[in-house]
Amino acid sequence: xxxxxxxxxxYFPVIDEYLRAAPAPGVRDDREAxxxxxxxxxxxxxxxxxxxxxxxxxxxxxxxxxxxHLNQYAESPEDQKAIDGVWGKLEEKLR
Numbered sequence: 001x002x003x004x005x006x007x008x009x010x011y012f013p014v015i016d017e018y019l020r021a022a023p024a025p026g027v028r029d030d031r032e033a034x035x036x037x038x039x040x041x042x043x044x045x046x047x048x049x050x051x052x053x054x055x056x057x058x059x060x061x062x063x064x065x066x067x068x069h070l071n072q073y074a075e076s077p078e079d080q081k082a083i084d085g086v087w088g089k090l091e092e093k094l095r
Contacts, residue, residue: 004047005043005046005047005050005051008043008047008051009051009052009055012040012055012058012059015036015039015040015062016058016062018036019033019036019062019065019066020062020065022072023072023073032073033066033073033074033083033087034082034083034086037066037083037086037087037089037090038086040059040090041086041089041090041093044093048093056094059090059094060091060094063087063088063090063091063094064091066083066087067084067087067088067091070083070084
């Protein structure tokens with residue numbers, strides 16, 4: 001969460017892979033999806049001007065993926081809505 005821009009560029013692929021991986025049967029943790037969106041959004045507040053356009057593009061694709069696979073992160077509609085909300089806000093930062 002509190003990493004510099006170079007570290008964020010380096011570690012983003014790990015976040016991407018983690019969120020795209022299919023969860024183990026019966027294992028969902030919506031807090032992680034919400035927390036990771038918040039961590040990425042903070043990078044834009046701290047280092048927005050130095051985040052590469054390539055990385056912004058990759059983040060945009062991850063936003064679309066998460067928002068279209070909400071059932072992968074939470075079962076309840078309320079939790080899914082909360083996850084969708086934070087990833088939607090992150091998408092707005094990319095525009």
